[in-house]
Amino acid sequence: MAEKEWIETLIYTKSGSLTELGTHYCPGCTHGISHRLIAEVIDEMGIREDTIGIAPVGCAVFAYDYFNMDFAEAAHGRAPAMATGLKRVNPDKIVFTYQGDGDLASIGAAEIMHAAGRGENITVIFINNAIYGMTGGQMAPTTLPGQRTTSTPLGRDIEVHGFPLRMCEILSQLDGSAYVVRRSLHNVANIRRAKKAIRQAFEVQRQGLGFSMVELLSSCPTNWGMSADEALTWIEEHMVEAYPLGDYKVSPSIAVTKKDEGR
Amino acid sequence: MAKGRIVVDETLCKGCELCTSVCPKDLIRMAMDRLTPKGYHPAMLVDPDGECTGCAICAVICPDSAITVYRLVPAEKVRTPTA
Amino acid sequence: MQTEIIISGFGGQGVLFAGQLLSYAALEKDLHVTWFPSYGPEMRGGTAHCTVIISDDEIGSPVIRNPTAAIVMNLPSLDKYEPLVKTDGVLVVNTSLVDRDPEREDLQIELVPANEIAEELGDKRLANLVMLGALLNHLDVLSIDEVGASLKRHIPAHHRDLLQGNIKAMQRGTALAAGEKLAT
Amino acid sequence: MAKELLKGNVAFAEAAIRAGCEAYFGYPITPQTEALEHMAKRMPELGRVFLQAESEVAAINMVYGAACAGVRVMSSSSSPGVSLMMEGLSYIAGSEVPAVLVDIMRGGPGLGNIAPSQGDYNQIVKGGGHGDYHPVVLAPASVQELIDFTVEAFDIAEKYLCIVIILADGSLGQMMEPAELPEMKKVRSVKERPNWALTGARDRDPNIITSIYMDPLVEEELNRRLMAKQAKIEANEVRFRELMLDDAEIAVIAFGTSGRVAQSAVKTAREEGIRVGLLRPISLYPYPYERVRQIAGKVKEILVVEMNSGQMLGDVRIGNEGRVPISFYGRQGGVIPLPDEVLEEIRKIQSRINASE
Structure with a gap:
């Protein structure tokens, strides 16, 4: 039997939908992972030249430096409105927003609700790390009860600050939502599921089915005061319980591969 | 002989160590003898026995797209790169 | 020459439309014209009024204090505008809804039981046109034929069946005014 | 069309x-x-x-x-x-x-x-x-x-x-x-x-x-x-319209609707023999400062009319550079000034000018 011929093959390299530039995110911050997943999905779908992104205000404010495609920078919380304007006059393009929890669930709560309610044919990538990162670790609308932040130094007191908002649960109630799911970035298996969900969300938009959102439970090692690894464990041990992973709304018209499940 | 190898781009690596925690063969270490231009100890492959399979799990968790993965593939199975 | 007309009444009495009709006729006669409505909460239930200014020259202010003519469809409108009409101006009063006589003696006053006439004509909504017809008898700037022609062009499609009634209402108003004038 | x-x-x-x-x-x-x-x-x-x-x-x-x-x-x-x-x-x-x-x-x-x-x-x-x-x-x-x-x-x-x-x-x-x-x-x-x-x-x-x-x-x-x-x-992009300013002793400056109201007042005042003209700024940014400056060099007084408490007034002051007195007539709260109110202001200024001569 002849000896098998082996060739060294490139298995994985940085996505062509990302720029050469290194990010400004802190070491171990999962923003980088979500950027990568989005970029890889765009590569795989071959839509880089047809995609327009909207960056938020928050840590990802410079996302446009890292994505190799047309991008605009929105005012805090207004990305869904801006995406609406862009998409309505560019209906054949893929328009996505990238928003954090302060941007989407606090100051931009109205804009996200109405974009979903209208069934706006855009895709939203929602980074939920339960804290305000950019301003240095204040309470977010998704901060867990008891969680210490610089503006809840004794821990979030629900008597004072109320309860966290669960955006997937809320937005999935709206008729305009076609695909609303929550995934997590706390380990490799979940990262792979997250990527599938992002792919599905972009496919939903490509098929014109309506509003799609993927919420990604994410880490903020710096403001949580943990190592990158500890932060991922904290997601698993605390956030997943408060924000259960899963498919909250999957429009019946989506041809889903049932293997792609959150849990 | 190793079936795979990784190359860490030290301009991108921020030394977060996530790759070290997920490698199934525990082959990734932090290079404590040097700093990247941004001042981090970069990750590096330490694979004296050629155990790396090129599974790319480290690349999947790397937040900075710093890891490039190669694998030896039977010639007849060569296909285009993907994660 | 500038003619300023205020038409005032309750919301729903068609004062805004009567003013627009004058404006269309002025436009079609190549005159300068502005139609200025009162708007807002007073449109609902309270008094509504509009100011129509017709001129052979560019019009400055679209609002004026002292009109050359006023159509008052109800008592609050009479109270408000009777003192304001310019000397020798025209005051057309809807006596169907006004239970007092005007006090001014320096005006051309036309008393028109507009609602009764409108009902006689079969549609109480025609009161505004009866009043307008009476006014036109006193105005040099536009004739009833010119306003009638505008009405044909601009009556809303869903009211087209009322066109003849509208024209008849205007004619009745004019005839009434002409008749009374003859009588004095 | x-x-x-x-x-x-x-x-x-x-x-x-x-x-x-x-x-x-x-x-x-x-x-x-x-x-x-x-x-x-x-x-x-x-x-x-x-x-x-x-x-x-x-x-x-x-x-x-x-x-x-x-x-x-x-x-x-x-x-x-x-x-x-x-x-x-x-x-x-x-x-x-x-x-x-x-x-x-x-x-x-x-x-x-x-x-x-x-x-x-x-x-x-x-x-x-x-x-x-x-x-x-x-x-x-x-x-x-x-x-x-x-x-x-x-x-x-x-x-x-x-x-x-x-x-x-x-x-x-x-x-x-x-x-x-x-x-x-x-x-x-x-x-x-x-x-x-x-x-x-x-x-x-x-x-x-x-x-x-x-x-x-x-x-x-x-x-x-x-x-x-x-x-x-x-x-x-500076734009404005003006009326009868050539020989004016009084300049009225007003924009938009107040400009139109002022125009009526100015015309009536002219009929009364008052030498008054109107500047109606159209571009509010860029403001016609230079034109205001020129006018201020020729007239004796400026009257600013607005439907507010005197907001454009500041820009007229900038253009005037302190040359002539500026008075202000404004109506607020949603009230449109009437031409006769503006006329009255013009008359007041005229009597002031007459008295000082």
Whole structure:
């Protein structure tokens, strides 16, 4: 039997939908992972030249430096409105927003609700790390009860600050939502599921089915005061319980591969 | 002989160590003898026995797209790169 | 020459439309014209009024204090505008809804039981046109034929069946005014 | 095209359509709602974009989004709604994309009322939003000017990549006058959109539209670029109308509806033998300071008339440079001054001048 011929093959390299530039995110911050997943999905779908992104205000404010495609920078919380304007006059393009929890669930709560309610044919990538990162670790609308932040130094007191908002649960109630799911970035298996969900969300938009959102439970090692690894464990041990992973709304018209499940 | 190898781009690596925690063969270490231009100890492959399979799990968790993965593939199975 | 007309009444009495009709006729006669409505909460239930200014020259202010003519469809409108009409101006009063006589003696006053006439004509909504017809008898700037022609062009499609009634209402108003004038 | 009897709000909306406006985003507010309603009917008929947003905040950000795509886009609102748009306007200015806004002002502050006012002068002309920027501001005084300036606004916005705001008041929005609409202009195809527009980075490098520059020196560069643009605007876009100023001893300065009211007063005063003229600034930014300066060098007194508590007054003072006394007559709260009130002010000034001679 002849000896098998082996060739060294490139298995994985940085996505062509990302720029050469290194990010400004802190070491171990999962923003980088979500950027990568989005970029890889765009590569795989071959839509880089047809995609327009909207960056938020928050840590990802410079996302446009890292994505190799047309991008605009929105005012805090207004990305869904801006995406609406862009998409309505560019209906054949893929328009996505990238928003954090302060941007989407606090100051931009109205804009996200109405974009979903209208069934706006855009895709939203929602980074939920339960804290305000950019301003240095204040309470977010998704901060867990008891969680210490610089503006809840004794821990979030629900008597004072109320309860966290669960955006997937809320937005999935709206008729305009076609695909609303929550995934997590706390380990490799979940990262792979997250990527599938992002792919599905972009496919939903490509098929014109309506509003799609993927919420990604994410880490903020710096403001949580943990190592990158500890932060991922904290997601698993605390956030997943408060924000259960899963498919909250999957429009019946989506041809889903049932293997792609959150849990 | 190793079936795979990784190359860490030290301009991108921020030394977060996530790759070290997920490698199934525990082959990734932090290079404590040097700093990247941004001042981090970069990750590096330490694979004296050629155990790396090129599974790319480290690349999947790397937040900075710093890891490039190669694998030896039977010639007849060569296909285009993907994660 | 500038003619300023205020038409005032309750919301729903068609004062805004009567003013627009004058404006269309002025436009079609190549005159300068502005139609200025009162708007807002007073449109609902309270008094509504509009100011129509017709001129052979560019019009400055679209609002004026002292009109050359006023159509008052109800008592609050009479109270408000009777003192304001310019000397020798025209005051057309809807006596169907006004239970007092005007006090001014320096005006051309036309008393028109507009609602009764409108009902006689079969549609109480025609009161505004009866009043307008009476006014036109006193105005040099536009004739009833010119306003009638505008009405044909601009009556809303869903009211087209009322066109003849509208024209008849205007004619009745004019005839009434002409008749009374003859009588004095 | 023949003249039609047009309501101001409908007129500017239709004018925008004919100027090639491809997208309108708005939120109902009296006294401009007829514009939104006209757009709601007409834009879909023409295969263009109309969307009633959830708020003025969202509406202006939709405008921002569509502006980034390189289309002609606008919104319209009234004072309280325009306040909510200030954040978005600042972003549009900082991102240097063209957009048109019509503000049909009403009485304020606060919820105020729906009657005509000129109380947004400072908010609009002086910027309103955060940071160093100036929208170009045009103040029409008739339905025809409302049409003409709206059409022009799109050209100016694209020429300078800036915001152009039509500043009118409730009376202009609500009144009807004969006016002529322009011919329907063809809407640009996607291929004809400007090269900076976000249309997908096909066969070119990505376009990025942003207004954040963390490096103060880089931000300052943007500010300098905006200043250079403003210098051009100030050199090229000053507009005003005037009446009987040649031999005037008294100059009345008023914009928009108060300008028209003042015009009536000036004409009557002339009939009484008072040598009075009118300057009606049309571009409120750039303001006709130079013309005010020239006039101040010739007249004995200036009267400023506004439907507010004296907001443009500051700009007249700047142009006057202390040359002659300035008096102010204003009505607030949604009250339009009447010509005879202004006439009375003119007479008072005339007697002052007579007494001093």
